[in-house]
Amino acid sequence: MAYKLYYLDLRARGEPVRWLLKVLVQAYTEERISVFTQWPQRKKDFEFEVTPVLEVEGQQLHQTTVICRYLGQRHDLTSHDLWTRTRQEEVMEALHDVSNIVSTAFIARVRGDDAMAKGDAEKVKVKLAVVIRNIETRITEQGWILAAEMTWVDVCVAAYLDIYEEILGQDLLTGHPRTAALLKNVRSLPQISAWISERPGWTKFEDPEGLF
Numbered sequence: 001m002a003y004k005l006y007y008l009d010l011r012a013r014g015e016p017v018r019w020l021l022k023v024l025v026q027a028y029t030e031e032r033i034s035v036f037t038q039w040p041q042r043k044k045d046f047e048f049e050v051t052p053v054l055e056v057e058g059q060q061l062h063q064t065t066v067i068c069r070y071l072g073q074r075h076d077l078t079s080h081d082l083w084t085r086t087r088q089e090e091v092m093e094a095l096h097d098v099s100n101i102v103s104t105a106f107i108a109r110v111r112g113d114d115a116m117a118k119g120d121a122e123k124v125k126v127k128l129a130v131v132i133r134n135i136e137t138r139i140t141e142q143g144w145i146l147a148a149e150m151t152w153v154d155v156c157v158a159a160y161l162d163i164y165e166e167i168l169g170q171d172l173l174t175g176h177p178r179t180a181a182l183l184k185n186v187r188s189l190p191q192i193s194a195w196i197s198e199r200p201g202w203t204k205f206e207d208p209e210g211l212f
C-alpha cells in the first residue's frame with residue numbers, strides 16, 4: 001500500500017514527512033501544490049483545509065506531528081516507553097512553534113510588510129536558540145534524542161535543522177556538537193543524501209535570501 005502525500009511546493013512542514021517516508025523506505029507519491037497559483041482552489045479538498053496531508057488507505061491524515069508519529073509507530077522507528085516518547089515529541093512541537101513564526105515572516109514579506117517580516121525573522125533566531133539548547137541536552141551518548149537508537153523524532157528534527165541551517169547559516173549549530181552530529185548522521189543516510197541532491201530548490205515564497 002503506497003502512501004500519498006499532499007503538500008505545498010515548499011520544504012517547511014513537508015520536509016519531515018518526506019524524510020521520514022524515505023528513511024522508512026515506504027513507497028509514496030507526492031502532489032506538490034503551488035502555494036501561489038493552485039492552493040486557493042485546492043484548499044477545500046482537504047478536511048482541515050491545510051497541508052501536509054498523508055493519504056492512508058483512502059483516508060486523509062492531517063497534522064505534521066500526528067502524521068510522523070503514525071509513520072514512526074506503524075513502521076517501528078519509535079521508542080517504546082511512553083514518557084520517553086512524550087519528551088521526544090516535546091522537541092518536535094517546540095520546533096513547530098518556531099515554524100509558525102517563520103511562516104508569519106514569509107507572509108508579511110509577500111504582503112510587503114518588511115518591518116514585520118524582519119521583526120519575525122529576529123524572533124525566529126531567539127526562539128530557535130532556546131530549542132537547540134534543549135535538543136543538545138537531550139541527545140544521548142549514542143547520538144539520538146533520549147534514545148540509544150534513531151527514532152522518527154530524530155529524522156524529523158534533522159529535517160527541520162537542515163532547513164534552519166540553510167536559512168540561518170552554517171554557524172547555527174556551533175557550540176552544539178551533539179545536535180550537529182545528529183544532523184550529519186541523518187543527512188548521511190543514503191535515502192536522505194540522495195533526496196538532498198535531487199530535491200527542488202526554494203520556491204519564491206520561502207526563499208530566505210535577504211530576510212534572515
Ligand SMILES: N[C@@H](CCC(=O)N[C@@H](CS)C(=O)NCC(=O)O)C(=O)O
Pocket residue numbers: 008012013043049050051052062063064065096
Ligand atoms: N498544525 C498544522 C499546521 C498546518 C498548516 O498551517 N499548514 C500550512 C502550510 S505549512 C498550510 O496549509 N497553509 C495554507 C492555509 O492555511 O491556507 C500541521 O502541523 O500540519
